[in-house]
Amino acid sequence: MSFDYDLFVIGGGSGGVRAARVAAGEHGARVALAEESRMGGTCVIRGCVPKKLMIFASQAGLLADEMRGYGWDGAQAGRFDWEVFRHKMDAELTRLELIYTANLTKAGVEIFHQRATLVDHHTVALADGTRKTAKHILIAVGGRPALPGIPGEELGLVSDDLFTMDSLPRRVLLVGGGYIACEFATILAGLGCDTVQVYRGDAVLRGFDRQARDMATLQLSDIGIDLRLNVNLTGLERNGDRIGVTFGDTSREDFDAVFWATGRAPYTAKLGLENTGVHLRANGAIAVDEWSQTAVPSIFAVGDVTDRVNLTPVAIREGHAFADTVFGGRARKASHVNVASAAYLRPHEAASVGLTEEQAQARGDVDVYATVFRPMRSMFAGSNARVMMKLLVDPETDRVLGCHIFGPDAGEMIQLAAIPITMGATKADFDATMAVHPTAAEELVTMRQPVRRHRLEIPAQAATA
Numbered sequence: 001m002s003f004d005y006d007l008f009v010i011g012g013g014s015g016g017v018r019a020a021r022v023a024a025g026e027h028g029a030r031v032a033l034a035e036e037s038r039m040g041g042t043c044v045i046r047g048c049v050p051k052k053l054m055i056f057a058s059q060a061g062l063l064a065d066e067m068r069g070y071g072w073d074g075a076q077a078g079r080f081d082w083e084v085f086r087h088k089m090d091a092e093l094t095r096l097e098l099i100y101t102a103n104l105t106k107a108g109v110e111i112f113h114q115r116a117t118l119v120d121h122h123t124v125a126l127a128d129g130t131r132k133t134a135k136h137i138l139i140a141v142g143g144r145p146a147l148p149g150i151p152g153e154e155l156g157l158v159s160d161d162l163f164t165m166d167s168l169p170r171r172v173l174l175v176g177g178g179y180i181a182c183e184f185a186t187i188l189a190g191l192g193c194d195t196v197q198v199y200r201g202d203a204v205l206r207g208f209d210r211q212a213r214d215m216a217t218l219q220l221s222d223i224g225i226d227l228r229l230n231v232n233l234t235g236l237e238r239n240g241d242r243i244g245v246t247f248g249d250t251s252r253e254d255f256d257a258v259f260w261a262t263g264r265a266p267y268t269a270k271l272g273l274e275n276t277g278v279h280l281r282a283n284g285a286i287a288v289d290e291w292s293q294t295a296v297p298s299i300f301a302v303g304d305v306t307d308r309v310n311l312t313p314v315a316i317r318e319g320h321a322f323a324d325t326v327f328g329g330r331a332r333k334a335s336h337v338n339v340a341s342a343a344y345l346r347p348h349e350a351a352s353v354g355l356t357e358e359q360a361q362a363r364g365d366v367d368v369y370a371t372v373f374r375p376m377r378s379m380f381a382g383s384n385a386r387v388m389m390k391l392l393v394d395p396e397t398d399r400v401l402g403c404h405i406f407g408p409d410a411g412e413m414i415q416l417a418a419i420p421i422t423m424g425a426t427k428a429d430f431d432a433t434m435a436v437h438p439t440a441a442e443e444l445v446t447m448r449q450p451v452r453r454h455r456l457e458i459p460a461q462a463a464t465a
């Protein structure tokens, strides 16, 4: 049977673009890609990139505070001009979008700037009615913000909206305690908005090491966010040009904007999956095996739509491994072990690789090497902000099972710590490494004594059996 293409990719985000470029450019496959919105996807257009630019923009006040502590009498952040910033940010996103498009074109990928849906195991339909056939189809459609399902929720905004606002809200509410809620609260407070964040749990950043979560929770309040824990919302209603919010205890407050940061869901709706034998998991994610292959041999899926680890480098690695395996004659799997990540808060980021202390403790014996201290730079300026460094070590093998950093540029530090940990480094390897002085990161190679030793309690009966 002959096909129009060897590969048709649905979705021009992190995973889809990498797979298409490698399959066509490196392995000579005939590839087409459909993107219904802007090339680059969530990360480039409405995620990692504009978010990080806004994090940088939001730290002016903290830097001015610090510099006053160094003798810069009267140092002030000045007035933030959203219009100027947004104009520059838009130009930067357009530049990146064009680069993504150009790279695909250069690799020989045919691009359709329209929505695609599945017709059968080898056919996609484009929005203009055209049908295209392909030997393989890659679904890389990503995810979409998930709303909590309460009355009036349509009055709230989602993460996509932060980057396109005409003006900044004077008083804003963020709902959630994950990466997006914490990063967005940090941004909006830093840009001068009166910022309230509500979270239904007792510490933000679920999934991170508990000690880092507690420090992040404290920091959000310290930088002026009105963070309220163990709080739920029951409804939103319009109140003139403001939004009235009712909380679980029936109290009511008005805001200029409310942002839902209550998670994301795989974007599988109306994709035509019912025309195929592709299976979904209970949460709507496409079920795939370790090769990113669905229940249908000709259809693969990568990235957030598979809800494995929802991060850009993971989607990219999955897309690349798929292209190498299917078109490059080089079987490669993407590993989901020891995936490092960071929540870009200010002044200190929370970053993590490997097991948390809680996970390590549940797994077996673990020695905890940790330190909490005030770093030279901010302490001199009069700040109380504390840094945390932690290594979790298996006492049996001496292997480092996890590393957690709460501190300035922790994302940059964890990237480097992730290399030896992925290689299987032992605590002795860390100890043998010479420190770089004076840095905060040197603590990672100078912690000599465990602060805690967790030992798996073996029930008496099992021990004697």
Ligand SMILES: Cc1cc2nc3c(=O)[nH]c(=O)nc-3n(C[C@H](O)[C@H](O)[C@H](O)COP(=O)(O)OP(=O)(O)OC[C@H]3O[C@@H](n4cnc5c(N)ncnc54)[C@H](O)[C@@H]3O)c2cc1C
Residues within 6 Å of the ligand: 010, 011, 012, 013, 014, 015, 016, 034, 035, 036, 037, 038, 039, 040, 041, 042, 043, 044, 046, 047, 048, 049, 051, 114, 115, 116, 117, 140, 141, 142, 143, 159, 180, 267, 271, 302, 303, 304, 305, 310, 311, 312, 313, 315
């Ligand atoms: C606010 C925010 C901040 C983030 N920050 C970070 C970060 O700092 N670091 C990090 O690693 N990750 C971050 N992420 C997560 C990261 O953006 C995602 O994990 C990554 O983009 C997933 O890539 P993907 O290829 O699976 O999907 P996406 O990048 O979402 O791409 C999917 C593409 O498919 C298109 N599409 C969907 N359906 C169709 C269709 N039927 N036809 C044609 N096109 C279609 C969409 O328009 C989209 O462009 C962030 C996410 C958000 C929302």
Ligand SMILES: NC(=O)c1ccc[n+]([C@@H]2O[C@H](COP(=O)([O-])OP(=O)(O)OC[C@H]3O[C@@H](n4cnc5c(N)ncnc54)[C@H](O)[C@@H]3O)[C@@H](O)[C@H]2O)c1
Residues within 6 Å of the ligand: 147, 148, 149, 175, 176, 177, 178, 179, 180, 181, 183, 199, 200, 201, 205, 206, 261, 262, 263, 264, 309, 310, 311, 341, 342, 343, 344
């Ligand atoms: N720096 C980064 O790497 C980065 C930044 C942003 C996003 N991301 C990726 O995007 C994903 C999505 O981010 P996110 O912050 O939306 O999701 P998340 O899963 O990290 O957090 C969702 C939050 O919403 C809360 N929540 C869920 N349902 C709720 C409800 N009904 N009512 C109240 N609260 C509710 C959860 O308790 C949680 O705190 C992340 O998991 C991550 O993979 C990564």
